[in-house]
Amino acid sequence: MDKEVYETSSNEAKYVDSHGVPIMEGVGQSEPVTGLQRKLKARHIQMIAIGSNIGTGLFIGSGKGLHTGGPLSLVLAFVLIAISLTIMMQCLGEMAVVLPVSGSFTRYATRFYDPALGFAMGWQYWLAWVAVFGAEASAFVLLINFWNQNTALTPLWISIFLVINLAIHLAPVRVFGEVEFYVSAMKVLAVIIFIIVVWAIMAGAGPDGQKHGGEYWRLPGLDAGIHNGFKGLGSVFVTAAFAAGGTEMVGVVAGEAQHPRYNLPRAIRTLMWRIFIFYIVSMLFLTFVVPYDSDGLIGTKNANSSPFVLAIKSAGIRVLPHILNAVVMICVCSVGSTSIYISSRTLKAMSEDGFVWKFFGKTDSKGRPYIALIFTGTIGTALSYLNCSSTGAKVFGWFSSISGMAFFIAWLVIIACNWRFRAALKAQNDDTLERRFAFKQPLFPWLSLFAFGAILFMAICQFIVSVWPIGAKPSAATFFANYVGVPIFLVMWAGYKLIYRTRWLKLTEVDLQTGRRDEDPEEVAMLEKYAALPRGKRALSYLHF
Numbered sequence: 001m002d003k004e005v006y007e008t009s010s011n012e013a014k015y016v017d018s019h020g021v022p023i024m025e026g027v028g029q030s031e032p033v034t035g036l037q038r039k040l041k042a043r044h045i046q047m048i049a050i051g052s053n054i055g056t057g058l059f060i061g062s063g064k065g066l067h068t069g070g071p072l073s074l075v076l077a078f079v080l081i082a083i084s085l086t087i088m089m090q091c092l093g094e095m096a097v098v099l100p101v102s103g104s105f106t107r108y109a110t111r112f113y114d115p116a117l118g119f120a121m122g123w124q125y126w127l128a129w130v131a132v133f134g135a136e137a138s139a140f141v142l143l144i145n146f147w148n149q150n151t152a153l154t155p156l157w158i159s160i161f162l163v164i165n166l167a168i169h170l171a172p173v174r175v176f177g178e179v180e181f182y183v184s185a186m187k188v189l190a191v192i193i194f195i196i197v198v199w200a201i202m203a204g205a206g207p208d209g210q211k212h213g214g215e216y217w218r219l220p221g222l223d224a225g226i227h228n229g230f231k232g233l234g235s236v237f238v239t240a241a242f243a244a245g246g247t248e249m250v251g252v253v254a255g256e257a258q259h260p261r262y263n264l265p266r267a268i269r270t271l272m273w274r275i276f277i278f279y280i281v282s283m284l285f286l287t288f289v290v291p292y293d294s295d296g297l298i299g300t301k302n303a304n305s306s307p308f309v310l311a312i313k314s315a316g317i318r319v320l321p322h323i324l325n326a327v328v329m330i331c332v333c334s335v336g337s338t339s340i341y342i343s344s345r346t347l348k349a350m351s352e353d354g355f356v357w358k359f360f361g362k363t364d365s366k367g368r369p370y371i372a373l374i375f376t377g378t379i380g381t382a383l384s385y386l387n388c389s390s391t392g393a394k395v396f397g398w399f400s401s402i403s404g405m406a407f408f409i410a411w412l413v414i415i416a417c418n419w420r421f422r423a424a425l426k427a428q429n430d431d432t433l434e435r436r437f438a439f440k441q442p443l444f445p446w447l448s449l450f451a452f453g454a455i456l457f458m459a460i461c462q463f464i465v466s467v468w469p470i471g472a473k474p475s476a477a478t479f480f481a482n483y484v485g486v487p488i489f490l491v492m493w494a495g496y497k498l499i500y501r502t503r504w505l506k507l508t509e510v511d512l513q514t515g516r517r518d519e520d521p522e523e524v525a526m527l528e529k530y531a532a533l534p535r536g537k538r539a540l541s542y543l544h545f
Contacts, residue, residue: 054187054278055335056132056139057243059328061400062283063290063297063307065239068470069232071217071287072225077236078243078283080454082275085247087451088411090441091418092248093268097439098432100260101515105248105414106346110353111511112420116502120493121413122350124485128245128406129343130380135242135399136336137161137384142298142396143329146309147322158384165336169344169373172366176341183334190327191278194308197320198285206315216291227292228470234461235470238404238482241458244279245407246335247271248414249342261523265439286311298396340376347372398481401462405485408459415452419445420510427507437527459486 065074092105101107106125110118140161141154168179204211217225226232289311290297296310306328313321348369351361360372387395422444425432433440441447466482467474480487496502530538 054184054191055243055246055331055338056136056396057239057245057400058191058279058282059306059308059331060139060142060298060396061239061243062286063310064397064400065236066287066290066292066307067294067297068228068239069236070222070225070227070292073227073233073236074240074283074287075280076233077240077458078279080458081237081240081244082272082280084451084454084458085244085275085411086272087441087447088414088455089247089268089271091448091451092414093264093439094418094433094441095421097261097264099512099515100264100517105410105417107349107353108417108421109413111514112417112424112505114497114502114504115353115355115500116493116496117413118353119350119355119496120489121410122346122353122355123492124406124489125410126343126346126350126376127485127488128403128410129339129346130376130383131399131403131406132242132245132339133165133336133343133380134383134386135396135403136332136339137380138387138396138399139332140329140336141387143306143325143332146325154388155385158387161333161336162381162384164333165340166377168337169340169368169377172368176337179337180334183330186327187331187334188278190324190331191282194311194324195277195282195285197317198289198311201311201315202285202288206317208316210315212288214288216287216289219291219293221293231465231468231470235465237458238401238408238462241407242400242404244275245403246338246342247275248407248410249338260517261437261439261527268439282308289315340373340380343380344369344372344376347376401482402485405459405462405483406489408455408462409485409489411455412452412459415448415455418448420507421512424507424510424512428510428512430512432512437524437531 062074065077069077095105095108099108106118106122108118109121137158141157144157168176200206202212221227223229228235286307290307294307294310294314297307306325308328309321309325312324347356348361348363350356351358351372360375361369362371364370383399418441424430432438463483463486466479469475469478469482472478
C-alpha cells in the first residue's frame with residue numbers, strides 16, 4: 001500500500017498508510033508511541049541473548065538430528081549454523097542499534113525494500129513462533145512420557161502447559177523479563193552441568209565404569225560418521241535451525257530495551273561464544289555417549305526422552321536423569337512463553353504497518369498488546385491440542401520443520417536488509433556508522449555474503465530432502481509437511497505485490513530517520529565508562545548482570 005509522510009505538531013516525521021494510520025515510531029522519543037513500555041533492562045537483554053534459544057531444539061530436537069544424520073552430520077550442521085548466525089547477528093546489530101524499533105527486521109523489510117516483503121516476512125515470522133509454541137507443547141508431552149506414557153492424559157498435560165505459559169503474559173512485560181532471566185540462567189547452568197557430567201562419563205566416571213571415545217562414530221550403518229549419506233546431512237540443517245531459532249530475538253526486543261546502543265552490542269558480542277559452548281561443544285560430547293540408533297530418540301518407535309537425559313541414564317546414573325528431565329520441562333515452558341511474546345509483538349508491529357487490522361496494535365495500561373496476545377494464544381492453543389490426535393514426536397517433527405524453514409527465510413531477509421541499509425546510508429551520505437560508539441560489523445560485505453550463501457545452501461538441502469525424503473517415496477504430503485513455509489512466503493509476497501502494486505524503494509527514498517533515538521546522557525556515560533576500561537575488565541563486565 002502507498003505510504004506518505006506528514007508532520008506532527010512536534011515536527012517529528014511519521015509514516016502513515018493510505019488510510020492515515022501511523023505505522024512507525026517517532027524520532028528520538030524516550031517512550032514509543034506504540035504503547036509498548038521500555039522495561040527490559042541490561043540484565044534482561046543480556047540473559048535473554050544468552051539463553052533465549054536454548055530449549056527444545058537443543059534438548060530434544062538434537063536427538064532427531066543424531067538419529068537421522070549420524071554424529072558427524074549433527075556436529076557439522078551446528079558448526080555451519082553457528083558461523084552463519086554469528087555473522088547474521090552482526091548484520092542485525094548494525095540496524096537495531098541505529099533503529100531500535102518495535103518489530104525489528106520485519107519492519108526493516110518494509111522500510112528498506114518493499115511493503116510486500118515486509119508483509120510476507122511478518123506473517124512468516126509470526127507463523128514460525130506459533131509453530132514453535134506447538135512444538136513446545138509436543139515436547140512437554142514427550143518429556144512427561146518419560147515418567148507416564150498414558151496417552152489418555154495427553155489433553156491434561158497440554159492444558160497444564162498452556163496455563164503456565166499464558167499466565168506469564170497476564171503480568172506486565174517486566175515479569176516476562178524476570179522469568180526469562182532466571183529460567184535462562186537455569187538453562188545455561190543445565191548445559192554446563194551436562195557438559196561436565198558427560199566429560200566425566202567419557203572418562204569412565206559413571207557407575208558402570210565404561211569409557212567412551214569415538215566408538216559411536218563407527219557403528220554399523222554409519223559412513224565416516226554420517227547416516228543416510230548426503231540426504232542425512234541435509235536433513236539435520238533444519239533441525240539445527242529450529243534449535244538456534246530465536247537468536248534474532250535480541251533484535252525484536254530492541255523496541256522494549258533500555259539503552260540500545262549499550263545493551264544490544266553487548267548481547268550480540270557474546271553470541272559466538274555461547275553458540276560454541278552451548279551448541280557445538282554439547283553436541284560433540286553428546287555424540288560420544290549416545291549412539292545414533294539409541295532407543296528413545298525422536299525418529300525411533302519409543303521416542304520419549306531428551307538425548308541429554310538418555311546420555312546420563314545410559315551411564316547408570318539413577319536420580320540425575322529425572323532432575324534433568326524436569327529442568328528440560330521448565331526450559332520448554334520458557335521457550336513457549338518466549339514464542340507467545342515474539343509472535344504477539346510481531347503481530348502488533350504488522351498492525352502498525354497496516355498489514356493486519358489495527359486493533360491488533362492496541363495495548364493496555366501495562367504495555368501488553370492484549371488483542372495480539374489473545375489471538376496468538378488462541379491459535380497456539382489450537383495447534384497444541386493436535387497432540388491429542390497424533391503422537392507428540394510426530395507433531396514435534398511437523399512444527400520444528402515449519403519453524404526451521406521460517407527461520408532460514410528470516411535470516412536471509414535480515415542479511416539482505418543489512419545490505420540495503422548500508423547502500424542507503426551511502427546514497428544519503430549518512431555517516432552514522434562512522435560515529436563514536438557506532439556498532440559496525442567486520443569485513444563487510446564478504447562475511448555477510450558467506451553467511452547468505454551458507455543459509456541458502458541449507459535451505460536448498462531441506463528442499464532436496466522434502467522432495468526425495470529419506471526412506472520413503474516422494475509425496476506431496478511429505479513435501480508440504482517439511483517445506484510449507486517457502487510456498488506460503490512466496491504466495492504472500494507475490495500476492496501483496498499484485499494486489500497493491502507496490503514497488504521497491506529507491507535508495508534515496510529509504511527512511512533512515514524514523515525510529516532513531518537520540519543519545520541520552522546516561523547512555524553516553526555508560527559507553528564512555530566501558531570504553532575507558534582495560535581489555536580484561538571489559539571482558540569481565542559481561543559477567544555482571
